[in-house]
Amino acid sequence: MKTLFIFLFVIKLISAKPTSIVLWHGMGDTCCVSFSLGGFKLFLEKAIPGVYVDSLQIGNSTIEDLENGYFLNPNTQVEKVCKYLAEHPKLKDGFNAIGFSQGSQFMRAVVQRCGHTLPTIKNLISMGGQHQGVYGLPHCGALMHPTCDYIRQLLNYAAYDTWVQHALVQATYWHDPLDEETYIHKTIFLPDINNEVFVNKTYIQNLNNLEHFVLVKFDNDTIVQPRETEWFGFYEPGQSKKMLPMQETRVYKEDRLGLKKMEKEGKLVLISTEGDHLRFSDKWFIENIIKPYLLN
Template structure:
């Protein structure tokens, strides 16, 4: 069945040089192993013949890459990737970017902070990204490992302590709706890229250069709490039950990062998949992502 859908897509491809693709994996994952994004990279190369795919690795090995997804300061990672993408000669004409889980908000940070210093990002695809943060880590991602329990305990009790923010990646997008003021002033990453306290106009301008910003929410996600964060939704401040949509939120109503403009211009795309976190079929991905947004023409 997979080969059939690949074939049906290939017969539609018009000759030309495909737009390169950059991937950034999620927590507990790594760039290149066959049990990880290595297989997805091969899938893209098979479906889009001749495409260049850069699967971001933070560190000198896949093991370091996975560890850094927990313990390397998020801002340092973003700065490193900005330099990496600026120096990649195969991206000089522009590229599409696909983020997986936390890799989604990291790639958004790359666009916002470095969009005027790297080749143009055409389409930014967010697969299960936590753009308004998380409040809870059920199952701690896909890993059943002591590290996950350690991460969960730190977030529950000390997410906004200075050393935790700087030493634990997941703390930088921990969003406590019961204490918005502390989150806004002590989150060193998410609060900044969401312009929660100050408006950085460069962030707005760079994000609005995108051709499309595609947000994919997994309707049966058991990993991300709340799953609405994948569409920029989140809890109403002061409690943790009532959820606000993006369009009801301060970040949209005040257009603090440019999402309202993207939406009005038809560039903000909301998609959903019925599976659990990052669970989608080849058929779904070809139809909903590759054909409309990664087409090589």
Template sequence: MISWLSLLYLFTYTVAEPAKPTPIVLWHGMGDTCCFSFSLGTFKLYLEKQIPGAYVLSLRIGNSVIEDLENGYFMNPNKQVDYACDALAKDPKLQDGFNAIGFSQGSQFLRAVVQRCGHKVGPVKNLITLGGQHQGVYGLPHCFALQHETCDYVRKLLNYAAYYRWVQNSLVQATYWHDPLDDTTYKQNSEFLADINNERTVNQTYVNNLESLEHFIMVKFDNDSIVQPKETEWFGFYAPGQAKKILSLQQSELYKQDRLGLKKMEEDGKLVFLSQPGDHLRFTEEWFSNNILKPYLL
């Protein structure tokens, strides 16, 4: 015969509370902030509505929304990543792990967070990058440099100054400017991108932390008029020495030498390549729900 105490014990330990949704961390792109109601603020509310009870943190780099906006242009990404790592490590709601979504340049910044401090913050489960510049950029917005001599001339002027130390320290976009015509100078003087891509030396912590992800999801926008080349959103880029032929990730030395562990991740089924037939960061709620939210966030 089962006593009432035994029944109480069984009831207590078999009726478990529903599991809490995995928290989500967002990092905005250039010219945006954490919290504008017409951009990432609305997206935050959308996620909270679609995933009831989810904790969604939209990173603010600085003490105010204005500082956050300015820092997207003028605060060196290495300092921004340190700031984010510190904030994430101190957030008790993230200690059991979280998913991360980066928008445009916020994509490579969140990837740097995973690589540099993923072992110090709550484990990052899925890293989702929307229109990220993982191999950098070599072009001007809405300029289509490959077909226009003036655009090519201007980007060469930008490249002339991009690797000066004071420019690297004071202009965020210079830190992921990637000149395929002078790959050596890029690798020597890029203070952010060349480092997180392990192009000078292989930092094994970067590899281990990236490989610890459940999935690394990269979204490319097929008609992107902001990011050049758009293939950088899938880790593709121009072949060294010219600016016409594009090498895919799988054709690159980064992949062949597996300097970031991406080859192994693809073999393990952890790399996910998605495309969206729109301009930069243009997607519908339906597309996001079917391709990102349901498979990776719920």
């Protein structure tokens, strides 16, 4: 009888499919080409045999996908992704979600806004996400320098103008610590998902339903300013020099997302790694992300 039990247990392990994975790329990247997230998708499929990986394409082509990372309202993007994930037959048994750079806060918005209508989202991995926003944009990914400079100028001088908010993705998570009131009341995306306008209890519950919310910070990040936003830290309001760790920010202290509870229960995981923005080795990712969070 004991031998039969062990045999059946082993057969179950062999036949069990690994949890599916959904990826959302960042600014200047695209879903599917080999030198972007397409290559990372292949890496995951090799590292986790039998896993289904969906790298989200926002638009009808990879070109549209790239452009939409700059110019399609994140609220529209999140709405489309919620509908797509809800109808995806290969995700019906649940999935793990990984966001890269701005894709991290967009994926978090999916969890918070429609997690209760989707198959179970087990773990949310944020790779260099800007969860308290950014105040500076030194590089613009794949865009040519003249366009990059134009985007910087718009953000510096007109980020909270209505037309800029609706025309430029990065404006929707631009966080000026010198003007907190305007940021909260004029920004059309980030203050909402951070529950800074009012507290949406569904957002809190959906986020807390995760098994783990993993925040990866890149210690030598030269693209995200400030890099502490990757761990929910940000500038102290009223100036742009002194940094506040997550535990001293308004979002945490007033428990607007339930981060205190998640931290206490071991669901909120903070990981740092050396290197510039999204620079990590396959070995590091296997040891720190795949083994503890993606093999369940």
